[in-house]
Amino acid sequence: MEDPIGAPSIPVLSGDGRLLDLLSSLRGTGSVHSVFTRVVNLLTPGGTLIALAARGSGDAPRTLVADVAAWSAYQLGAGLGVTFATGNIALDRSPALRRPLRLATAGARAWRPAAPSLAPLPPGALARAADAVARICRVHGPLGGMLGARPGAGPMEAAVVRALHTGRDLLLAGLRTGEEERTRDGVLALLGLGPGLTPAGDDFLTGLVLVAALPGSRLDGFPPLLRDLLAVRGDRTTALSLATLSEAAEGRVRSELLGLVALLAHGNPTGAGPAATGPRPGTAPAATPGGGPRPGELHASVREVLAIGHSSGGDLLSGLVAGLRLEEELRGPL
């Protein structure tokens, strides 16, 4: 069969710095875990799940962004072999294609995200930020997860949404009162709940644990608790979701979400790529007194997160908003 690939190898444009470090000394054979139009997931020889994203995707933990428009043309398939060697990854393809697809990691820009701290923000700022994000989510957020059932949803979707809200309330009550048992029950009630590949309950946990993992958080007991639970109960969710949650517990999430947190912390996005959407045409954003994010920037940044997956963006932000409100509450008025 004829090979549709012209180039001998495809350059990796950027990648998670930690992953690039790991790959520099990684040798052996892994496999293709799953193939989507814009993302291919691989298992390394050690069984770690990593992602190959197409050009234009944002940076993310355990992710390499390669110079391809989409993966659909490359005849990759789940279960096929992947060879990890110095400076490149070779992916086997359909048996009819003799040549593997090679990805060159040398020259990739290393993405090393730094989690900002929300601790220096004045009293009330976290609650105001949470309200502003929640407002945008209410108007633009996709339904089907934490934000509620879609119009005309059947009993199954309605039941999932009810279970999500029950789990959320249990978890937040546990965190608020510091009761570990209740917190654990809340996590387990959400872990793996929802129809997607990263279930809505996990997306909520990701947003929430990110806030808890930021330097100076009052919720700093939550990330280790979640990590412990994932270590023993990780089989309750998908492999992709487990990887995402494990990274989030260290303050490492996709650049779009981290960019939003940086915007809330500094008034300007840092450590993230440029926002895909700007303020409305003809409206120059006014600076906010006190140095908070400008309304146009916040709107654009939230919309970028909302664009993730089907309802994932809305669920991530629901977790983030819950975390910000809890953080404000636990700080008290001073």
Next chain:
Amino acid sequence: MSTTTAVVRKNTYFDSVSLMSVSTKANGLDGVEQAFTAMGTEMNKGVLENLGLLTDELRAAESGDLMIVVVAADGSDTEALLAEVEDLLTRKAPASAGAAEVTYRTVASAAAGIEGANLAVIAVNGAYAAREARKALESGLHVMMFSDNVAVEDEIALKNLAHDKGLFMMGPDCGTAIINNVALCFGNKVRPGSVGIVAASGTGSQEVSVRVHALGGGVSQLIGTGGRDLSERVGGIMMVDGIRALAADPATDVIVLVSKPPAASVEKKVLAEVAAAGKPVVVWFIDGSEEAVTAAGGHFAADSLQAARKAVELAGITGPAVEEFDAGAAAAEVVARLAEGQKYVRGLFCGGTLCDETMYAVRDAGLDVWSNIQKDPGFRLPAGSASRGHTFLDFGDDDFTNGRPHPMIDPALRIERIVEEAGDPEVAAIVLDFVLGFGSHEDPVGTTLPALREARRIAREAGRHLEIVAYVLGTDLDTPSVVAQSDALRAAGVTVTLSSTETGRFAREIAKKAQA
């Protein structure tokens, strides 16, 4: 009594957008009370258990397995329904080695294997499309290239090669053609006839073809050129070849040209062909001027409806009488029902040219319009932005389709936006298009109706009347037919317009009167 049936697919992964799309389509199947697709996690199985739907097979599912649960209505054939749901999943399945049956692996082997084949449709990734097209042309095949993101240099080289070989090079980014009565990619089932169309606009050419059909005429050939053909650099190579082919075609009596206004030098070249065609040529250059067309002996059309009417008339066909729509009077009735502050029209379109036509109709009334496809950067609205004033969005534009299927195939994004717009107290009317035909969603109206009902409920509970206007582009021969889809909309209280042009006029009158 309803029955529950389920299947589990081991280690199967779908992205959430695909999964949601499959779930929405499955819930729309006849005989399905509810359908649910989810990964086999403990919590998801717990939800199913609480609902009394957890079968032994589902109980055994693991976190990496996909569960498909179908609750079928009393008397339905559950096995057949499950097969339909599985079919939906198969169509959405990502590429995997050995999973897909490919009869021919190269253009050359397909050409050799199918006796009489003379046209190749290229729909591979843009990075490889030019190479495949070159091979097809060199094998003596005409090419329709659906792929986009092809370098303009490649387009010019391919079109020159095709021209030299006496072949068609339709595209890149050519979504519609009807060749020898066969619709390719997005096309409608229209009557064969004597009107030939050469078009640089996909939905624009679909609109002209269905209007010609509705007026009693028929289509001999619909030749797509790709959107860049009439640019300065490409120089209208395919449109010129298309005009010449139709001029020489004994089955074609009238030629219709459809495009956005060409570059000046290209317009001159195209109009020279119009003058030399030896047949009547109707020219609809969207938002274009009349003078040059008339000077070249062409028949100028200001809109798509006029283009179709002139073509049918010049072909000597007397079709059914069409009652003129009094957009002003209809709009006055709508505006009388609006609450204080409702003054804007929001157009949510699948078809770029349909969006253009309505947007320009409103703009030509002297009103400001914002859009993701506005030429004026001051009024351009990025895809992720909230609407502003009179807003017209083309959901088929690259901004919205990046990583997602075209809204004519998967209307999910637009459905969400309908509900969102209904919550805006300044919105007087939502204007929609539904595009039927080959390649399109099998029931675009049916899948949108719940959102339309929800939109009206939101407005009603806020004490407002929300006018929903919809145009269904299709014919009585399409499946589903334009009649069935329009009836379903009317039954839901939607005002159905009968052409893209009429949609623009109605939107313009509502916008003018509501803002007055």
